[in-house]
Amino acid sequence: MQVEAQMNRQAFVRMQVVATGDWSQHLTSELVEGKQVRVTGFLNRHETRNGNPLLVLHAQQIEMIN
Structure with a gap:
């Protein structure tokens, strides 16, 4: 949940x-x-095979939280 313009906004993203x-x-x-x-x-x-752009996170470090 994020606050934007004094309103709660649910934020969700799926990223490779x-x-x-x-x-x-x-x-x-x-x-x-x-x-x-x-x-x-x-x-x-x-880019996908169809030429569609994707945003990809290249991990340099991964830390387990729980």
Whole structure:
């Protein structure tokens, strides 16, 4: 929930996250649906096969929160 112009606004986004490298390999076994994580990295634009733009988060660090 975010406040915008003194009104509550529900904010939701689904974003693809790309994690590569040796450090990310052990994390994939720990990730389960509903688990909270903190991801830091950078945003980049990708295109689908149809040429549609996608916003993708390239993870440089993933921290388990709970």
